Amino acid sequence: MHAPPTNHDWHNWASNVSARPAEVFAPRSEDELADRLAREPRTRVRVAGSGHSFTPLCATTGLLVRLDALQGVIAIDAATRAAEVWAGTPLHALGEPLWAAGLSLENLGDIDRQTLAGAISTGTHGTGITLGSLSTQVIGLTLVTADGERIQSGDGDGSPLPTAAAALSLGALGVVTRVRLRLVPAYRLHERMWKVPFHRCLAELDERFGGHRHFEVFWFPEKDLAAMKALDVTERDEDPGLRYDGARFEGERLGPAHRVLPSARERRFVEMEYAVPAAAGAACFAELRRVMRERHPSMRWPIELRRVAADDLWLSPAHRCSVATLSVHQGRGLPYRRFFADAEAVCRAHGGRPHWGKLHSLRAADLAPLYPRLTDFSAVRRRLDPAGRFLNPHLRALLVPPASRGRTRTVSGRA
Numbered sequence: 001m002h003a004p005p006t007n008h009d010w011h012n013w014a015s016n017v018s019a020r021p022a023e024v025f026a027p028r029s030e031d032e033l034a035d036r037l038a039r040e041p042r043t044r045v046r047v048a049g050s051g052h053s054f055t056p057l058c059a060t061t062g063l064l065v066r067l068d069a070l071q072g073v074i075a076i077d078a079a080t081r082a083a084e085v086w087a088g089t090p091l092h093a094l095g096e097p098l099w100a101a102g103l104s105l106e107n108l109g110d111i112d113r114q115t116l117a118g119a120i121s122t123g124t125h126g127t128g129i130t131l132g133s134l135s136t137q138v139i140g141l142t143l144v145t146a147d148g149e150r151i152q153s154g155d156g157d158g159s160p161l162p163t164a165a166a167a168l169s170l171g172a173l174g175v176v177t178r179v180r181l182r183l184v185p186a187y188r189l190h191e192r193m194w195k196v197p198f199h200r201c202l203a204e205l206d207e208r209f210g211g212h213r214h215f216e217v218f219w220f221p222e223k224d225l226a227a228m229k230a231l232d233v234t235e236r237d238e239d240p241g242l243r244y245d246g247a248r249f250e251g252e253r254l255g256p257a258h259r260v261l262p263s264a265r266e267r268r269f270v271e272m273e274y275a276v277p278a279a280a281g282a283a284c285f286a287e288l289r290r291v292m293r294e295r296h297p298s299m300r301w302p303i304e305l306r307r308v309a310a311d312d313l314w315l316s317p318a319h320r321c322s323v324a325t326l327s328v329h330q331g332r333g334l335p336y337r338r339f340f341a342d343a344e345a346v347c348r349a350h351g352g353r354p355h356w357g358k359l360h361s362l363r364a365a366d367l368a369p370l371y372p373r374l375t376d377f378s379a380v381r382r383r384l385d386p387a388g389r390f391l392n393p394h395l396r397a398l399l400v401p402p403a404s405r406g407r408t409r410t411v412s413g414r415a
């Protein structure tokens with residue numbers, strides 16, 4: 001018999017992950033958070049943002065920290081184009097205050113419902129061959145560690161918390177409380193969407209990705225049509241005469257970047273995404289289409305193709321490699337495992353690295369050859385959290401190779 005639900009049962013956006021934490025803790029200040037972590041050295045901890053990850057990164061039966069009270073812009077420096085922001089701030093709450101100061105985020109992903117800390121912690125990205133993930137917009141951050149110490153990330157591998165590790169850390173190093181962001185001068189975008197047959201889309205890919213600030217494709221299996229979406233900087237004012245239908249992937253619109261980049265995603269789904277070297281993107285896209293048509297003809301959700309610039313972040317799927325990202329989806333509650341397994345095999349055969357927040361089946365032994373700085377990341381993690389308080393079973397499987405599991409000092413209590 002199942003235990004009755006408690007008032008702090010937690011589930012993610014897609015409802016494919018649920019958890020029953022012993023307690024949900026929403027500290028009112030950094031001090032309150034630091035005191036609590038220092039006072040309870042045996043409690044296991046996870047932090048949740050807005051729960052938009054499809055993997056069980058936030059699941060815990062211990063203490064689930066939420067930064068609902070640590071939101072908002074702390075300071076904006078228009079001269080250096082930087083801002084310090086509370087880590088629990090939802091991305092959609094950032095656009096207007098930055099715009100008022102003449103600044104914008106360099107890029108955004110498909111939606112803006114995530115928290116800032118949650119988005120950077122899995123390497124959330126949009127699209128554009130010159131544009132890195134949101135984690136690459138981080139110039140520094142403040143972290144409260146397992147023993148309640150407050151530390152700032154710093155440049156260089158010699159720092160106890162290198163920003164290259166902290167800016168994409170899966171919530172495995174501690175609780176990020178403040179994030180310092182690199183910004184760009186405020187800009188307006190002109191978005192256009194149109195549909196073409198798949199083979200025409202494939203022939204135009206290089207030209208399109210090279211010719212627009214942002215470009216992406218959604219291929220729909222039912223009609224074998226590719227919806228192309230391009231966004232470019234414009235000085236034009238909003239034009240009420242333009243026709244735009246986001247649900248049909250048609251039309252055009254204009255506006256400040258933070259209003260145009262995000263879409264509304266009303267229908268719930270699950271998703272898997274891999275980043276493959278950019279040069280392999282078109283071949284991987286075509287192969288995924290073939291596998292979907294031949295082996296999974298009942299699938300209706302699109303394959304999404306985007307581009308992300310290379311970076312130096314230790315756990316980034318774009319680590320030292322400009323990538324094409326390929327996502328597959330399935331409606332909530334519908335069967336997806338066989339299709340995702342086949343799609344994963346295709347992406348892995350093209351040298352893919354998984355998105356940490358989206359479904360995948362990889363474990364530490366698979367990840368080690370893909371992420372050359374994984375060992376360095378694990379060394380930082382062990383230094384900051386020697387008892388593994390921030391590890392849940394999912395993170396342990398990702399970050400602790402089977403051979404060293406017996407050697408990890410563990411805390412007792414709930415996992």
Ligand SMILES: Cc1cc2nc3c(=O)[nH]c(=O)nc-3n(C[C@H](O)[C@H](O)[C@H](O)COP(=O)(O)OP(=O)(O)OC[C@H]3O[C@@H](n4cnc5c(N)ncnc54)[C@H](O)[C@@H]3O)c2cc1C
Pocket residue numbers: 013014046047048049050051052053054057058067087088108109110111113114115116117118119120121122123124125126170171172174175176177265355357358
């Ligand atoms: C509809 C939809 C659209 C999406 N679109 C995109 C997209 O365009 N591009 C893309 O790359 N991804 C996309 N994603 C994935 C999503 O951006 C990531 O999974 C992101 O991490 C979710 O942010 P969140 O605030 O919901 O964090 P959560 O999912 O709640 O948490 C994610 C990770 O962040 C950690 N974390 C959260 N807060 C903190 C903190 N304060 N300190 C330390 N660690 C913390 C958590 O422990 C966890 O490891 C999408 C997901 C959905 C459901």
